[in-house]
Amino acid sequence: xxxxxxxxxxxxxxxxxxxxxxxxxxxxxxxxxxxxxxxxxxxxxxxxxxxxxxxxxxxxxxxxxxxxxxxxxxxxxxxxxxxxxxxxxxxxxxxxxxxxxxxxxxxxxxxxxxxxxxxxxxxxxxxxxxxxxxxxxxxxxxxxxxxxxxxxxxxxxxxxxxxxxxxxxxxxxxxxxxxxxxxxxxxxxxxxxxxxxxxxxxxxxxxxxxxxxxxxxxxxxxxxxxxxxxxxxxxxxxxxxxxxxxxxxxxxxxxxxxxxxxxxxxxxxx
Amino acid sequence: xxxxxxxxxxxxxxxxxxxxxxxxxxxxxxxxxxxxxxxxxxxxxxxxxxxxxxxxxxxxxxxxxxxxxxxxxxxxxxxxxxxxxxxxxxxxxxxxxxxxxxxxxxxxxxxxxxxxxxxxxxxxxxxxxxxxxxxxxxxxxxxxxxxxxxxxxxxxxxxxxxxxxxxxxxxxxxxxxxxxxxxxxxxxxxxxxxxxxxxxxxxxxxxxxxxxxxxxxxxxxxxxxxxxxxxxxxxxxxxxxxxxxxxxxxxxxxxxxxxxxxxxxxxxxxxxxxxxxxxxxxxxxxxxxx
Numbered sequence: 001x002x003x004x005x006x007x008x009x010x011x012x013x014x015x016x017x018x019x020x021x022x023x024x025x026x027x028x029x030x031x032x033x034x035x036x037x038x039x040x041x042x043x044x045x046x047x048x049x050x051x052x053x054x055x056x057x058x059x060x061x062x063x064x065x066x067x068x069x070x071x072x073x074x075x076x077x078x079x080x081x082x083x084x085x086x087x088x089x090x091x092x093x094x095x096x097x098x099x100x101x102x103x104x105x106x107x108x109x110x111x112x113x114x115x116x117x118x119x120x121x122x123x124x125x126x127x128x129x130x131x132x133x134x135x136x137x138x139x140x141x142x143x144x145x146x147x148x149x150x151x152x153x154x155x156x157x158x159x160x161x162x163x164x165x166x167x168x169x170x171x172x173x174x175x176x177x178x179x180x181x182x183x184x185x186x187x188x189x190x191x192x193x194x195x196x197x198x199x200x201x202x203x204x205x206x207x208x209x210x211x212x213x214x215x216x217x218x219x220x221x222x223x224x225x226x227x228x229x230x231x232x233x234x235x236x237x238x239x240x241x242x243x244x245x246x247x248x249x250x251x252x253x254x255x256x257x258x259x260x261x262x263x264x265x266x267x268x269x270x
Numbered sequence: 271x272x273x274x275x276x277x278x279x280x281x282x283x284x285x286x287x288x289x290x291x292x293x294x295x296x297x298x299x300x301x302x303x304x305x306x307x308x309x310x311x312x313x314x315x316x317x318x319x320x321x322x323x324x325x326x327x328x329x330x331x332x333x334x335x336x337x338x339x340x341x342x343x344x345x346x347x348x349x350x351x352x353x354x355x356x357x358x359x360x361x362x363x364x365x366x367x368x369x370x371x372x373x374x375x376x377x378x379x380x381x382x383x384x385x386x387x388x389x390x391x392x393x394x395x396x397x398x399x400x401x402x403x404x405x406x407x408x409x410x411x412x413x414x415x416x417x418x419x420x421x422x423x424x425x426x427x428x429x430x431x432x433x434x435x436x437x438x439x440x441x442x443x444x445x446x447x448x449x450x451x452x453x454x455x456x457x458x459x460x461x462x463x464x465x466x467x468x469x470x471x472x473x474x475x476x477x478x479x480x481x482x483x484x485x486x487x488x489x490x491x492x493x494x495x496x497x498x499x500x501x502x503x504x505x506x507x508x509x510x511x512x513x514x515x516x517x518x519x520x521x522x523x524x525x526x527x528x529x530x531x532x533x534x535x536x537x538x539x540x541x542x543x544x545x546x547x548x549x550x551x552x553x554x555x556x557x558x559x560x
Contacts, residue, residue, distance in 0.1 A: 001424050003343070003391070004341075004343040004386070004387065004389075004391055004392055004395060005343035005344065007387060007422065008342065008343050008344075008372060008375040008384075009375055009376060011375070011384060012375040012376055012378060012380065015380055015382070015384075016378070016380075025423075026387075026422055026423055026424075027420050027421070027422060027423065028420070028421045028422065028423050030420070030421060030457075030458055031490060032487060032488055032490050032492070033488065034420070036487050036488050037419055037420035038420065039487075040419045040420075040487065040492065040494070041382055041384065041419065041420070044381075044382050045380050045381055045382050048381050048382070049381050052381070081378035081379065081380065082378065082379040082380075082381065083377060083378070083379065084337070084347065084350060084379055085310050085336065085337020085338075085339070085347075085350060085373065085374070085379050085381075086310045086311075086313050086314065086337070086350075087310065087381065088311070088314060089314075124314075124316055124317070125314030125315060125316050125318065126314070126315055126316065127314070127315040128315040128316065129315075155315075155316075195316055198316065198317035198320070
């Protein structure tokens, strides 16, 4: 007699499209056959997880049509089933999956559109984090400011694509009846996605602001982030960039670079 | 506590809160005893949990979970349990419920309330998990009978006995989903009335009602618990029997697919209230004392 752990392992295999023989051996037919009974469960697993992915990636679904989306989702569910029960968190690896999925090769921008939709989903459900007021940084002595690191709003993502994915996304939203043509050569996209109030905002940044914010989000201190932004654009100006950052409500905590030992006069929480 | 006028059933009947109705419920504050939400939809930040903060100012809330996977042999996901407990602290629900099922194996969440073999091994495991969850939540859990489409070869304990013993060992309450009782019993040629009679009336803390679909598989009718239609006449009859046996209990109308206008759900709720009123009038002390 199999243990509960073995039964669950065998059902998992059957429900994710693997061999259902071990699970069938544990199941009564009850007039229908164990395989048909397992198929009822498998159908539910695949259709509801596909629906969850469709809800998170509506524009990807529209770009490839529902039938192809269901086919891709079925394969994705097999290789990367949800790691937890909150389905709004399911799909983190879908863009990478699409990028490697051979039938998607004819739609080269698809994976990047999926990355944009995932960033929007993440932003919508990210933890709430009250922004720091700008005076927090105005009180820091100039000689200490260079080694400050800023923790940014966890809802923010920065996405760069060689395709105009923001235009593609806007043109193909489910509520647009006749998607206009988008020129794929319209230029690359440098996008910031974040939540503001209850809304998710997608907007284009100039390369310097994008580079500055990406460096800060990656843990660079102000001096290092400024250096990266200047490399992207020699006219980058730290003062206005910082004001804009605080105006956008992005910094949620300040600290000194860990390499500076001693007390931390600027550590601050809102 | 959900308290209702026993004579009219008003206040005892709630509906499942679904996204298409949220704005209307906030704006119109319809007369409904309470609202139940799916816990897992509210465990992030942002607008979703803020909506619950608003709704609970006007309505009693129940948290109905689908993700604790009380029957997982690999143990509870403690991080998930902690998130559920955090939400419960935030929105102070009147009821917190889960299912007699499992959904997680090998770290994968299968998004289905999967059946357990009813053995002493399963009973010990689920009882341990219910106790762990109740300690994390600081309150008793309601555990719901699942709808089933398969049975295991080795499953010697009848489901009502399993639930009764689970309640006895852990102090949990039971959520009797009358539609699930009907669906499972029909799928295995069992008598749903006998199933209800096997449940301990004193442990029943909540009742669910929903619609089901009739599907055909290999020439055989299989009832599927899809929550996509009105409660069937047969389930209303079974509900009346459940009320006669358990007494008036907080009752929920669930509707999850092909969601209709809010007024349709409210109409189903009125019908459940009328059934409670009839049961009280007919059953008198027996119904009230259960």
